[in-house]
Amino acid sequence: MSRLIDLILVHILVLASIADKLVRMDVSFKMTGVNTVYPQPVVNFKADGQIWKQWYENSHEDCKEFLFGCYECNPPCKQGPTKTVDFVGGARIQLFPHTGKLDFNDGVSTSLDFGLVAAFNRELTSIWASLGLAPSDTETAPYRSVPEQLLLKKVITESSYAIYFNAGANPSGELILGGDDPSKRAGALNYLKIVDAESHFVRVLGLAIGSDPKNTILIGMPAVLDTGASHIIMDEKFKRQVIAFLQTAGAKKVQIEEKGVNFVISCADAPNLPSMTFLMEGLKGEKIPLLINAASLVQKVRRNVCYMRIAFKDYEDAIFLGASAFLGRYLYFDLGNTKIGFANV
Incomplete structure (x- = not known):
C-alpha cells in the first residue's frame, strides 16, 4: 500500500481566513474528474499541489475548464528535479518544487514551498490538486505539509487540525488548521487511538448494521479516516455480508443491485436502509x-436512482472511511499526540 494514503487529501476550492491563530477554509462538495459518481470535498487553496499550467495546456487541455485550476508562475517557472509520488490504485504523478506567496484573509500573507504537477500516468481530466495535512517524513521530503510550514512561520501555534461536515x-x-475549535462541535470529543504512528491508522474492531446485535461483523483491521475521499471503501471479503445486512436489517427489506463497481438502490427505498456503526x-x-x-449512505445520481456510498476492493491493509462516514461530524486530528477525536457538529 502506498505510504501517501496518510496525507488525508483534501481537494482544492474556496477561501481562507485567519483568527485567533486558526486558519479556516470553507469546505464544499463538487463533482471532479477524480470520481464521476460521488462529489468530492473541496476547499480553496492557491498553492500546494497545484497543476502546472504550462504542462497541462501543452497536453491540449484548457485550464479554464479544469475545476482545480492551474498554477501559473510569474515570471515563468522552470521545471526542476522531479519527485515521483505513487497513490493507492496505481495513480502516479511527478512533482517539482516551487515557492510562491499565499494570501489569506485579513491581510495575512506568507510564502510556502509546494510541488507543481508536471506528469501524470492517467487521463489528464482525472488529475487533482491536493492539500497534504499529515506530518512529513523521509518519503515525502523535500515537501512539508501546509500545517508544518504555517507553524514554522508562526501563522499558527500548533500543527493539529480539524475538519467538519x-x-x-x-x-x-x-477545515481548521492550527488547533481545535470547541464552538463548532456538540460536546466532548470521542478519541480514537492511532495504532500506526507512521501511517496514522486507527483500528476498526467491528461493524454493526442496524439495531440488532446479530447483524455485527467482526473486522479487526486498520482504518484510514480519509476526509478527502468521497465514500467508504472496504475489502472485497466483507462485500457479501455487508450488502446482505444492508438489504435486510432496516425498517423494510430493500433491494441493492450490483452494477460494475457500484451498488444501486431505488431512492424511494433509501430511507428504509439501516444505519452502519463502525x-x-x-x-x-x-x-x-x-x-x-x-441518509449518508446514498448518493442520488438521477431520478429515483441512488448509489450506495460504499465500495469493495482488494484492499487487505486498511478500510478507508471517506466523507460519507463523517457527514454531521467534527474531526480533530491531534497526530502529535497519536489520537484523533470526533463529535457531532
Missing part, C-alpha cells in the same frame, strides 16, 4: 461507536 442534501463544512478502538482499547445514518 454538515449533513444535508448539499453538505458543507470547514466500532472503533478508543485510547484504552474500548469500543467507540461511529454511527452513519441511512
Whole structure:
C-alpha cells in the first residue's frame, strides 16, 4: 500500500481566513474528474499541489475548464528535479518544487514551498490538486505539509487540525488548521487511538448494521479516516455480508443491485436502509461507536436512482472511511499526540 494514503487529501476550492491563530477554509462538495459518481470535498487553496499550467495546456487541455485550476508562475517557472509520488490504485504523478506567496484573509500573507504537477500516468481530466495535512517524513521530503510550514512561520501555534461536515442534501463544512475549535462541535470529543504512528491508522474492531446485535461483523483491521475521499471503501471479503445486512436489517427489506463497481438502490427505498456503526478502538482499547445514518449512505445520481456510498476492493491493509462516514461530524486530528477525536457538529 502506498505510504501517501496518510496525507488525508483534501481537494482544492474556496477561501481562507485567519483568527485567533486558526486558519479556516470553507469546505464544499463538487463533482471532479477524480470520481464521476460521488462529489468530492473541496476547499480553496492557491498553492500546494497545484497543476502546472504550462504542462497541462501543452497536453491540449484548457485550464479554464479544469475545476482545480492551474498554477501559473510569474515570471515563468522552470521545471526542476522531479519527485515521483505513487497513490493507492496505481495513480502516479511527478512533482517539482516551487515557492510562491499565499494570501489569506485579513491581510495575512506568507510564502510556502509546494510541488507543481508536471506528469501524470492517467487521463489528464482525472488529475487533482491536493492539500497534504499529515506530518512529513523521509518519503515525502523535500515537501512539508501546509500545517508544518504555517507553524514554522508562526501563522499558527500548533500543527493539529480539524475538519467538519454538515449533513444535508448539499453538505458543507470547514477545515481548521492550527488547533481545535470547541464552538463548532456538540460536546466532548470521542478519541480514537492511532495504532500506526507512521501511517496514522486507527483500528476498526467491528461493524454493526442496524439495531440488532446479530447483524455485527467482526473486522479487526486498520482504518484510514480519509476526509478527502468521497465514500467508504472496504475489502472485497466483507462485500457479501455487508450488502446482505444492508438489504435486510432496516425498517423494510430493500433491494441493492450490483452494477460494475457500484451498488444501486431505488431512492424511494433509501430511507428504509439501516444505519452502519463502525466500532472503533478508543485510547484504552474500548469500543467507540461511529454511527452513519441511512441518509449518508446514498448518493442520488438521477431520478429515483441512488448509489450506495460504499465500495469493495482488494484492499487487505486498511478500510478507508471517506466523507460519507463523517457527514454531521467534527474531526480533530491531534497526530502529535497519536489520537484523533470526533463529535457531532
